[in-house]
Amino acid sequence: MTSLQEVRVDRAAYRHNLETILQRVHPAKVLAVLKANAYGHGAVELAKVADQTDVSYLGVVSLDEAVRLRQAGIRKPIIAWLHLPGTDFAEAARQNITLGLSTADQIEAAAAAGAHTVHLAIDTGLGRNGATRAQWPHFFETAARLQAAGKIDVEGMMSHLSNTSVDDDTDQLQVFDDALQTAADYGIHPRLRHIAATGVALDRPEARYDMVRIGIGGYGLSPDDRTSAELGLTPVMRVSTRVAQIKRVPAGTPASYGYLYRAPRETTFALVPFGYADGLPRQASQGGGVLVGGRVYPVAGRIAMDQFVIDVGDDDVHIGDEAVILGDPQRGEPSATLWADSAGTINYEIVTRIGDRPQRVYVDQQRLDQPRVEEHIGDRHQEQASGE
Numbered sequence: 295m296t297s298l299q300e301v302r303v304d305r306a307a308y309r310h311n312l313e314t315i316l317q318r319v320h321p322a323k324v325l326a327v328l329k330a331n332a333y334g335h336g337a338v339e340l341a342k343v344a345d346q347t348d349v350s351y352l353g354v355v356s357l358d359e360a361v362r363l364r365q366a367g368i369r370k371p372i373i374a375w376l377h378l379p380g381t382d383f384a385e386a387a388r389q390n391i392t393l394g395l396s397t398a399d400q401i402e403a404a405a406a407a408g409a410h411t412v413h414l415a416i417d418t419g420l421g422r423n424g425a426t427r428a429q430w431p432h433f434f435e436t437a438a439r440l441q442a443a444g445k446i447d448v449e450g451m452m453s454h455l456s457n458t459s460v461d462d463d464t465d466q467l468q469v470f471d472d473a474l475q476t477a478a479d480y481g482i483h484p485r486l487r488h489i490a491a492t493g494v495a496l497d498r499p500e501a502r503y504d505m506v507r508i509g510i511g512g513y514g515l516s517p518d519d520r521t522s523a524e525l526g527l528t529p530v531m532r533v534s535t536r537v538a539q540i541k542r543v544p545a546g547t548p549a550s551y552g553y554l555y556r557a558p559r560e561t562t563f564a565l566v567p568f569g570y571a572d573g574l575p576r577q578a579s580q581g582g583g584v585l586v587g588g589r590v591y592p593v594a595g596r597i598a599m600d601q602f603v604i605d606v607g608d609d610d611v612h613i614g615d616e617a618v619i620l621g622d623p624q625r626g627e628p629s630a631t632l633w634a635d636s637a638g639t640i641n642y643e644i645v646t647r648i649g650d651r652p653q654r655v656y657v658d659q660q661r662l663d664q665p666r667v668e669e670h671i672g673d674r675h676q677e678q679a680s681g682e
């Protein structure tokens with residue numbers, strides 16, 4: 295590793311996770327969610343992986359994200375589901391991108407622009423995008439009229455759950471069924487009905503309908519309190535750097551801004567060059583964990599923009615030693631969830647916020663027998679830097 299920091303993205307792990315979930319939700323289809331640069335993993339690279347699996351659809355939020363995937367040569371159907379007024383839907387027509395549409399105006403604009411394939415988005419209770427019950431008559435009437443005129447094909451209907459509780463999700467599923475029934479009354483019969491994201495997709499077969507949308511699970515992370523391993527998933531992202539400086543310090547020596555941490559006795563401070571500019575939440579100061587030489591050390595003091603300190607005591611730690619910031623707990627590496635818990639957030643936010651400064655390296659490493667830490671470190675010759 296020549297760069298200061300590395301984000302290693304394991305394409306084989308992504309494929310493994312998608313295939314695991316495909317099997318688990320069968321016969322429901324899978325839409326792989328690749329929004330927000332694939333939750334920080336690299337959308338084009340992972341879309342290429344998903345493109346070679348039995349995944350049926352790729353999903354992103356904006357039309358721009360969708361076009362970028364199409365221009366990178368992705369062949370599978372792609373849907374984009376959040377749009378501002380004035381969005382150039384003709385680009386969706388040109389690039390063969392499906393639109394998730396939330397209002398009658400959007401349906402009219404899509405039809406006028408020649409964007410043919412649409413999914414109708416329903417607000418079943420989350421209060422975000424999608425048509426509310428009061429809007430359904432005009433929404434479905436518009437869709438039915440333009441479909442009858444051959445302008446659009448209502449291929450799908452979608453909604454999104456709040457995950458507030460099982461009962462609240464059940465209420466939303468009921469509203470989704472009502473929306474489907476109402477749409478049918480207008481002559482609209484979507485072939486792809488989808489509402490479940492990873493959590494509900496894994497746990498509630500009745501919520502799978504025709505397709506489930508898989509984001510976090512594909513990246514090998516858990517949507518809830520279970521571990522990745524408990525779900526049969528392998529974390530795809532591994533973030534590492536190297537110890538940049540070592541110093542022996544007397545008892546009482548403070549570390550970093552605000553002197554939140556002071557050495558309890560004579561000890562060794564190691565400097566880890568990774569900061570909040572790289573995506574670590576500053577709220578995780580005094581928390582989180584970094585794997586160096588087989589042990590995990592919490593942050594000593596504040597996380598700064600570019601670096602933080604760990605107290606390695608009398609351990610045999612050297613400049614240049616690898617410091618793994620997050621990865622697969624099955625290999626002894628800190629999990630994204632460990633950082634999330636320290637910062638009062640969720641693993642989604644941890645991986646999605648990993649910045650652009652670390653070099654992204656794409657590897658194909660997943661094996662059925664997970665390598666242990668030592669083997670893994672000895673495996674570096676197997677890496678292939680991405681050709682992108």
Ligand SMILES: *Cc1c(COP(=O)(O)O)cnc(C)c1O
Nearest residue numbers: 327454491492507508509510511
């Ligand atoms: C992000 C997103 C998903 C994916 O959710 P996960 O919990 O990551 O699987 C699914 N559907 C919609 C509408 C989303 O915005």
